[in-house]
Amino acid sequence: MPTYRDAAVVLRTHKLGEADRIVTMLSREHGKLRAVAKGVRRTSSKFGARLEPFGHVDIQLATGRTLDVVTQAVTLDAFGQGLIADYPRYTAGEAMLEMADRLAAEEGEPALQQYRLLVGALRVLEAGITSDGPRPPSMILDSYLLRSLAIAGYAPSFDDCARCGTVGPHQAFSPAAGGVVCENCRPAGSARPAAETLALLGALLEGDWPRTRDAEAMAVRQASGLTAAYATWHLDRNLKSLAHVER
Known part of the structure; x- marks a missing residue:
């Protein structure tokens, strides 16, 4: 599948199946995006915590038939850490x-x-x-x-x-x-x-x-x-x- 990168702020998430989430983001180049983050609800997920609301991430997505799929996420700003307390x-x-x-x-x-x-x-x-x-x-x-x-x-x-x-x-x-x-x-x-x-x-x-x-x-x-x-x-x-x- 072809991939693309963007910077985005996570606006909200909701559960999908047993271990996945659908992540809604506002991105720099593509506006609002909804994408599947597979396995992020497992404790072993390598980028689950980065895809929580308030996360500002450099993200890579693979183009899917209905929803794109998150393949990489690197934190740019973890705004939630400073706000949640x-x-x-x-x-x-x-x-x-x-x-x-x-x-x-x-x-x-x-x-x-x-x-x-x-x-x-x-x-x-x-x-x-x-x-x-x-x-x-x-x-x-x-x-x-x-x-x-x-x-x-x-x-x-x-x-x-x-x-x-x-x-x-x-x-x-x-x-x-x-x-x-x-x-x-x-x-x-x-x-x-x-x-x-x-x-x-x-x-x-x-x-x-x-x-x-x-x-x-x-x-x-x-x-x-x-x-x-x-x-x-x-x-x-x-x-x-x-x-x-x-x-």
């Missing part, structure tokens, strides 16, 4: 993996930007340190969620009206409308977050960590709630992992 970071990481899985819907479709964003976010989450110093796991997660949605074509607006483009700032926020809206476009039930919250959301979307340095606790909580609502609306369903994230 810290509940807030671990649950934030689980939400990142679930989001990546949802957004990379089509197997085999290149998703280089999503792959790079996920690897970078997991690296920051594991260290707990951004380019501007430490930040809580929930804030790192919110930045990842907003930026991954933007890459997928669902970029929210936190300044100009998302519907008519009227120059902001505006006070109302509607996930269904695509972000902040002016008074003329404001749907019923729109939220009215504090100006500090919208400024924080804009900084998280841009990955501008210095602007998040002095964020107040209320703004951080509001930003997390609005980010979750926005993600849920555009994914058409909840991210199950968000229920376990400490905010």
